[in-house]
Amino acid sequence: MSLIFRRKPLGRLLADTEKPEHQLRRTLGPVQLTLLGIGAIVGAGIFSTVGTAAAGGANHIGAGPALAISFVMVAVACGFAALCYAEFAAMVPVAGSAYTYAYATLGELVAWLIGWDLILEYAVSNAAVAISWSGYFQELLRGFGVVIPPWLGTDYRSALQATALVAQTAAEGGDLTALAAGILRDAEALKTAPHVLGLPIVFNLPAFGIVAVITWITLIGIRETARANSTLAIAKLAIIAFFIVLGAFYVKPENWTPFAPNGFHGISSAAAIIFFAYIGFDAVSTASEEARNPQRDMPISIIGSLVVCTLIYVAVALVLTGMADWKTLGNSEPLAAVFRTLDMNWTAGIIAFGAVLATTSALLPFQVGQTRIFFAMARDGLLPAWAAKVHPKWRTPHITTILTGVFVAAFSSLANIAELVELTNIGTLWAFILVAVGVLILRRTDPRRPRPFRVPWVPWVPLLAVGCCLFLMFRLPWITWVWFAGWMSAGLLIYLTFGRHRSRLREAAA
Secondary structure, three states: OHHHHOOOOHHHHHHHOOOHHHOOOOOEOHHHHHHHHHHHHOOHHHHHHHHHHHHEOOOOEOOHHHHHHHHHHHHHHHHHHHHHHHHHHHHOOOOOOHHHHHHHHOOHHHHHHHHHHHHHHHHHHHHHHHHHHHHHHHHHHHHOOOOOOHHHOOOHHHHHHHHHHHHHHHHOOOOHHHOOHHHHHHHHHHHHOOEEOOEEOOOOHHHHHHHHHHHHHHHOOHHHHHHHHHHHHHHHHHHHHHHHHHHHOOOOHHHHOOOOOOHHHHHHHHHHHHHHHOOOHHHHHHHHHHEOOHHHHHHHHHHHHHHHHHHHHHHHHHHHHHHOOHHHOOOOOHHHHHHHOOOOHHHHHHHHHHHHHHHHHHHHHHHHHHHHHHHHHHHOOOOOHHHHOOOOOOOOOHHHHHHHHHHHHHHHHHOOHHHHHHHHHHHHHHHHHHHHHHHHHHHHHOOOOOOOOOOOOOOHHHHHHHHHHHHHHOOOOHHHHHHHHHHHHHHHHHHHHHHHHHOHHHHHHO
């Protein structure tokens, strides 16, 4: 039993990175790493979930104009966690992020569980981002007169839910034209879909396609991935600046009154939803093994990307809720929709193009992060050895990259975005908690180890990170906890039947 709680020494973690067959290429500098973080953070969250966070949804009430406070609240919680990540990333510049840190502090079993949990943050969240990308991409195509058939532009579950909502509205004598255009399109999917063996074929082709392209980019090299990400990140920041500056001219201060219509309950409920807009700063830590000077650059890029994105988010929230009544923002393309209400369709088209860029650049860091976590777990023997193989030319973990791409592409073409977002949030919050606890443990068990960056005010900052994350977790719907418990139970079963018997640390101890 004690073997499953055995910790992996930090010296051995660092030594594993020097083996030629497992060595990644160190090519990333501080600017590239910071843009990697911005690319991961600014994505589907600010372009999609910001609307439902303000207006409310089926499982939560909206924050209204106080959405800006929700963003600040989440930024504070993430800031505490970011400091903990920065200490680990500078001290242990090894691929694997929270999985690696847990292995060094909390033991093998916890490390496996957090590695399994990180699939929710990286692979599952990428599926959600790909679905959002598909929605904005189809919106952009419609501006050019190109319409993708509904059965090729959504998933079966969303089509089923939309059909039920349309039927319910019709039965109650409601106005179908009052329903969102996206709901009506999804409802058409089941009506127009071809059938095979009596089953309707409903498939999100754009989401599948973009994941295939992103997988190819991440496969051919980290340098190429960083270049593509930097270009996309700069472009989307320019378009967000365009929204803020132009939208400011159409702000009506009366839309900010009352500022917090649902009080603190609405603010905190929205915070649990928009947390999805912040996940990504920790994706920088997965690239620490490919940073030129991780001891200096990792803290700068992790904290810097979080600060920049917080300022952007608060500005977007204030302008968005000032342009329109907060109750009307509950749609999947709120930034574009507010300009359409002003008959500024050309502006809405530019915003839709920016959303396509934003979600594309958000896909890249998470696709890289997931493959590096699988790579680290396989290098430790907890996954099959072939998952740790590095391509001789591209120096990337090519097998895990391809398999991750297949999984995310399939999932994004069949799954529902709302459920994926909530599942991603709870998995990420749990990872943040374990990293913060790891800082406390390592400060006690290995206090003399050199720390290029130190979390200030220990133990208070890690404890605040734990408290804030737990608070946000308990604001999520109970069904999300049920799915999370089932996911973690499946991970525990896989470890007990496979991972623990093939652990290299266990073999060395034996």
